[in-house]
Amino acid sequence: MSDQDTLRHGEGTTHFGFREVPESEKATLVGQVFQSVAGKYDLMNDLMSLGIHRLWKRFTIDQARVRPGYQVLDVAGGTGDLGAALAERVGPGGRVVISDINPAMLEVGRNRLADKGIVGNVEFVEADAERLPFPDDSFDVATLAFGIRNMTHPDQALHELYRVLKPGGRVLILEFSHPTWPGVGPVYDLYSFHVLPRLGQWVAGDRDSYQYLVESIRRFPDQETFKGMMETAGFDLVEYFNLSGGIVALHKGIKI
Template identity: 70%
Template sequence: MSEHHENGEQSQALVPTTHFGYQEVPETEKEQLVKGVFSSVASKYDLMNDLMSLGVHRLWKRFTVDLARPRPGQRVLDLAGGTGDLAAAIHPRVRPNGSIVVSDINAEMLAVGESRLADKGIIAGVEFVEANAEALPFPDREFDIVTLAFGIRNMTHPERALSEIYRVLKTGGRALILEFSHPRWPGLQSIYDLYSFNLLPRIGELIAKDRESYQYLVESIRRFPDQETFKVMMEDAGLARVEVFNLSGGIVALHRGFRMD
């Protein structure tokens, strides 16, 4: 083997990779690939959520807001806030003198969210910021509450996002992370697999005209750590008193942790 060929193999091996669904891709490419997925589905994202979960995602989000316990005057950050579901529910609870920042890495998703909230008259005390959750443009100890629903599994380095969440929380502040997880009820996993791998991409093809994006979303759910593993990740980032709430038999889990220092 030539020296040139050996060097080429070595340099290729040194390129860090990560998963994009079931594919292995260079870390540097995942962010753009994920952006492409959500740019493609932004206009149909809420409709697809209703269809895929039979509307139950609204109950999961309501439970998240109730457990966040936002109060008047508090400042809240909704990461991967996309189309504004959580922001719309939180906003009246922090007003009249509180505020909420909706942050997302995807401009198309933010545009849909801003339009939706404006249509509901939710304008005062709301800010939309295009940002990467792994490097947030906010000061330390800025927020009383950080929420993140169905976004962390799409991040290249979720541990960096968790560290950033910890950094921007005030002492006593809380983080609530809602994400698809691993079913806990006996027999539920096989039913869930049948539904998600066969029906969800088909629904994506029919409604959003994008089978590939929903195939990725299904695969990304399977690659995400289980409840206990993710709990440890939150603790490693500095969050304390981390609790896990399994919803719908563990199909979805809500993790809540606090910054105590």
């Protein structure tokens, strides 16, 4: 079906990497990507970022300022790396809910945390970030790492994050962004488009999925634009931190 046909049938289009697809198809296409890469997802993160993603996530955890007893939501938390660190900080009196739309990613996370003995204060929930199955004002902190660019309606996901946070709660969204250091952009493009898909083929046996992931990064809004989207969703005191020269940015906002 062409874009024109899609629009005539009353449905808009959205991007899936550099392709335009019907909105109703994106979640399925993204689901297929993560179903394919789930088993190698964390290994590929280490290889693609040379391990630096661990520092980005540690910075996110520090900025979350989670305290014992907090109720924390980690959206698109799949393999559980943020969730494990958050669970240690909330302690036995707190709770971390790890949600993800993809059951394969959740299974990886569930097994990983069980192997670490982190089970008592963690809950795994299969959920769409655009329709979170939680009451209003439920969580002290919400985190979302490298997931919002894959959503069909990221603005709706932002509204949902705002809804489920308690007044005074904070959201932290870690995502690939737009390089700010002079000269980094061309080198980053060369690495992204020529090295990462080949790495995906060699390690995960899936070039196409990693080609999509690279393209999805390029389609994601720049830092200032995404800051505006968070403000439109209702968040106050929105700020962002450029990491690794803007290759990644951590966005933070408060629900007043």
